[in-house]
Amino acid sequence: MLAGILEHIAKQRETVIDLQRTLVSIPAIGPDNGGQGERVKTDAMIAWMESIGITGIREYRAPDTRVPCGHRPSVAAIIPGEDESRTFWVISHLDVVPPGDLELWTSDPFELKIEDETLVGRGVEDNHQGVVSSLLVAKAIMELGAKPPVNFGILLVADEENGSKYGLDYLLKNHKDMFGPKDLFLIPDFGVPSSEMVEIAEKSMLWLKITVIGKQCHASSPEEGVNTLVASSAMILRLTRLHDRFPAVNPLFKPSNSTFQPTKKEANVENVNTIPGRDVFYVDCRVLPQYELDDVLEAIYEMGREICSTYGVEMRYDVVQKEQAAPATPVEAEIVGRMVDAVRAVYGGNPTPKGVGGGTVGAYLRRAGFDAVVWATWVPNAHQPNERSQIKHNIGDAQVMARALFAGGS
Structure with missing residues (x-):
């Protein structure tokens, strides 16, 4: 048969x-x-x-x-x-x-x-x-x-x-x-x-939307605003440290480590000569099962607080998807x-x-x-x-x- x-x-x-x-x-x-x-x-x-x-x-x-x-x-x-x-x-x-x-x-x-x-x-x-x-x-x-x-x-x-x-x-x-x-x-x-x-x-999966709030202004007078693109860029680079916070490897998986990748970026301003007062980007996290996603979120929030303090912005977080x-x-x-x-x-x-x-x-x-x-x-x-x-x-x-x-x- x-x-x-x-x-x-x-x-x-x-x-x-x-x-x-x-x-x-x-x-x-x-x-x-x-x-x-x-x-x-x-x-x-x-x-x-x-x-x-x-x-x-x-x-x-x-x-x-x-x-x-x-x-x-x-x-x-x-x-x-x-x-x-x-x-x-x-x-x-x-x-x-x-x-x-x-x-x-x-x-x-x-x-x-x-x-x-x-x-x-x-x-x-x-x-x-x-x-x-x-x-x-x-x-x-x-x-x-x-x-x-x-x-x-x-x-x-x-x-x-x-x-x-x-x-x-x-x-x-x-x-x-x-x-x-x-x-x-x-x-x-x-x-x-x-x-x-x-x-x-x-792996566990976490999709996170991060909204950075600053102050829009004319690009010729940057001191009058708070540039969220700069702050967003700093936050994206800071997120690379998540690999150090959650370093375990498991040979069952490919790749064997957890991954934390910035992905989607929403449009901010339409013209070149305006400093953006709002930026939105997303992070895709694929985390080894031994780690709790709540711990990953707390680590991201901690990094966000540091960026907010340094660049004078606010950050808001929306969990798009979270699957332990x-x-x-x-x-x-x-x-x-x-x-x-x-x-x-x-x-x-x-x-x-x-x-x-x-x-x-x-x-x-x-x-x-x-x-x-x-x-x-x-x-x-x-x-x-x-x-x-x-x-x-x-x-x-x-x-x-x-x-x-x-x-x-x-």
């Missing part, structure tokens, strides 16, 4: 292209990033699953008045297995980030471009590749009339790119009965080109063993359980007491201009999913 499934998947190049073309053409951007949500893309995927004969598709709607339809949809489809008390879930997300600076793209980010065996477009890797791979497995099962050892579950969630409040986090809080204690969970939402990283742990690390999935967990064996069988190499700094929906599952693995074969180039995905990885990852699903079967 498995051999037939793998052979069927191997022949699905055109299906990969057709699905990716559809997915890329629908910019499912969340309202936090100025978009209208996942409704249209969800409808397209429901229609596709129905077209291959999947029945009993369930939709879950998280209320959100910021989008036209008033909700953020997630959709689940289960193909029954021999043991219907267990489900092997593949969880992907339908939302994407905005394209960013269009001048950096060589093509329309929302029109699929094919370069030999490479697909280009917003979302082709993050997370369309995971969506497509899971659908290839479903298509093979349905068209061959196969029955896996356990249920095969496809879950396409909303809002992953902005914290999952309207996605998997919502489902775990409001629909706890959709998952069983013996279920298996794969999230194809992070990976390395070698396929060898089998992610079982994540969830318990790691045990190395000996069943899903880890299945995935390590399946990756080795398809891609070779030495697949190894690892920890990462990037946050995924796996943390929500682990926090709820489920063992979850995050894995995919990525370039990676998520969130970058000219985002790319290899057709062979869409197919190969589907074969890994199938092997993990049919582990122990014939």
Whole structure:
């Protein structure tokens, strides 16, 4: 049975292209990033699953008045297995980030471009590749009339790119009965080109907005104002000392240390000859699990007090996202063993359980007491201009999913 499934998947190049073309053409951007949500893309995927004969598709709607339809949809489809008390879930997300600076793209980010065996477009890797791979497995099962050892579950969630409040986090809080204690969970939402990283742990994550308040004035008379750009720059440089305050390393993770990076900077003044009286920037912190995020915040506040005293400004802090690390999935967990064996069988190499700094929906599952693995074969180039995905990885990852699903079967 498995051999037939793998052979069927191997022949699905055109299906990969057709699905990716559809997915890329629908910019499912969340309202936090100025978009209208996942409704249209969800409808397209429901229609596709129905077209291959999947029945009993369930939709879950998280209320959100910021989008036209008033909700953020997630959709689940289960193909029954021999043991219907267990489900092997593949969880992907339908939302994407905005394209960013269009001048950096060589093509329309929302029109699929094919370069030999490479697909280009917003979302082709993050997370369309995971969506497509899971659908290839479903298509093979349905068209061959196969029955896996356990249920095969496809879950396409909303809002992953902005914290999952309207996605998997919502489902775990409001629909706890959709998952069983013996279920298996794969999230194809992070990976390395070698396929060898089998992610079982994540760092704590803190996103902080820092607003610096001073006094605006004409640039020719700086003594009449308080320059917040200077103070912000000093604060950004001061934040590099966080690496000294929290110096631990853990070889499970890559990178093995905590990271503290200034990222987004909001515009201040529009003209060159005005000293800004307000500056806003953001800091992205990925912290090893042994440290408490409250301790990191206190260290930042302490540095801020020093900068305020030196430069005569005020600082305000807004926590954009704060997630203390969830318990790691045990190395000996069943899903880890299945995935390590399946990756080795398809891609070779030495697949190894690892920890990462990037946050995924796996943390929500682990926090709820489920063992979850995050894995995919990525370039990676998520969130970058000219985002790319290899057709062979869409197919190969589907074969890994199938092997993990049919582990122990014939």
